[in-house]
Amino acid sequence: MADERIETWKLTPFERWVRSEELQVITTHTVFDIYNEQLSPWARAGVDAALLDLTHYPVPDRTITNNTGIRYLAQIPPGGTFNAEKHMYEEIFYVAKGRGATTVWQEGGTKQTFEWHEDSVFAIPMNAWHEHYNASGTDPVRLYAATNMPTVFNLYDSEDFVFNCSTVFEDRMSPSDDSFFSANASRLGDRLMEANFIPSVTAMALDQWNYRGPSTNMHILMAGGRIICHLSEFPAGSYKKGHGFGTGDVETPASGQANDTSYLFLSGDGYDLQWPPGSYPGPGVEPQRFDFKRGSLMSNGNGGHQHFNASNEMARYLVFRQGNPAFSGGGMKAGKGSNQIEYEDEDSSVRAMFDAVCAERDVKVTL
Numbered sequence: 001m002a003d004e005r006i007e008t009w010k011l012t013p014f015e016r017w018v019r020s021e022e023l024q025v026i027t028t029h030t031v032f033d034i035y036n037e038q039l040s041p042w043a044r045a046g047v048d049a050a051l052l053d054l055t056h057y058p059v060p061d062r063t064i065t066n067n068t069g070i071r072y073l074a075q076i077p078p079g080g081t082f083n084a085e086k087h088m089y090e091e092i093f094y095v096a097k098g099r100g101a102t103t104v105w106q107e108g109g110t111k112q113t114f115e116w117h118e119d120s121v122f123a124i125p126m127n128a129w130h131e132h133y134n135a136s137g138t139d140p141v142r143l144y145a146a147t148n149m150p151t152v153f154n155l156y157d158s159e160d161f162v163f164n165c166s167t168v169f170e171d172r173m174s175p176s177d178d179s180f181f182s183a184n185a186s187r188l189g190d191r192l193m194e195a196n197f198i199p200s201v202t203a204m205a206l207d208q209w210n211y212r213g214p215s216t217n218m219h220i221l222m223a224g225g226r227i228i229c230h231l232s233e234f235p236a237g238s239y240k241k242g243h244g245f246g247t248g249d250v251e252t253p254a255s256g257q258a259n260d261t262s263y264l265f266l267s268g269d270g271y272d273l274q275w276p277p278g279s280y281p282g283p284g285v286e287p288q289r290f291d292f293k294r295g296s297l298m299s300n301g302n303g304g305h306q307h308f309n310a311s312n313e314m315a316r317y318l319v320f321r322q323g324n325p326a327f328s329g330g331g332m333k334a335g336k337g338s339n340q341i342e343y344e345d346e347d348s349s350v351r352a353m354f355d356a357v358c359a360e361r362d363v364k365v366t367l
Helices: 002-008 013-021 149-156 159-164 348-360
Strands: 025-028 040-042 047-054 070-076 081-085 091-097 099-105 112-117 121-124 129-134 141-147 186-189 192-194 216-221 227-234 262-265 270-274 288-292 297-299 305-309 315-322
Touching: 013 149, 047 297, 070 081, 070 129, 091 315, 121 227, 129 141, 149 159, 270 348, 305 315, 305 348
Parallel strands: 025 047, 192 216
Antiparallel strands: 040 047, 047 070, 070 141, 081 129, 091 121, 091 141, 099 112, 099 129, 186 192, 216 227, 227 315, 262 297, 262 315, 270 288, 270 305
């Protein structure tokens, strides 16, 4: 009995739940093409799906490395439904392809339905019932979602509580609010908005923000959640300044608390350079290169990273991450404390690589 208990303790409550669900797990740094990634049946949801455990450094003998937040892909078949559910974790969705609708309701409240299509983003209020429908009889819907479900499962270790808690969070969504998912958005400040449904994140106007090079940027708070929608765009033939360089040398703690921030590229074609924690670009320090295109999803790792748009179109990316300033205790501090390297201070090899890649692609460098 003691040996069996010790063996069980090698997994977190979330990992045990994932195994019980027989849910496919993809552990990698980059999903190069979310539109065509192969998925497997997920009985609970009635769709094909896969958890995306994005990490440089998978922890040996673990089912999941990211035990704080995690992502997944789900595909609803033509005319099909993502089964109705409610849960005590947050969830935010990007519609990668297809069109359909979602019905949302609080326990005891009226149902409201809103329609969405490719490029839409929406968030589900905490513990609200919701059901997704594919409006096409011929084409599948593919959804990309981010969630903090590992944190909740690991805190309570109760599937019944996670899916059957009766609490209604009226401060996040009132049962009588029939306009919650309107396309209206409220501006809260520079680069900060509030919305619960975004018809098209590619078409959404962003604010100028040149801290990391010529670019535009926007943070959108959604459904009263801690997970926010973060958009950024930078010009053709340009790149962001390197940032996120730390001073430690820890790759991923044994507990699996990896960095769960990941970028989904909506346009552009280029690459990322990423350095191990505590390393700076320079002689004898080689970065890893990860190519991206539209539909590429990648982790920024736990160290320094830098985005390069080696194409003739704007590069826009979407980030779902923790970061609602209402719960941070520090307000908006974007760009602060990130150990950023200014263009004039970066190692010459960084620019030399970019110039060479752009020359091969006949792309004019605009920096």
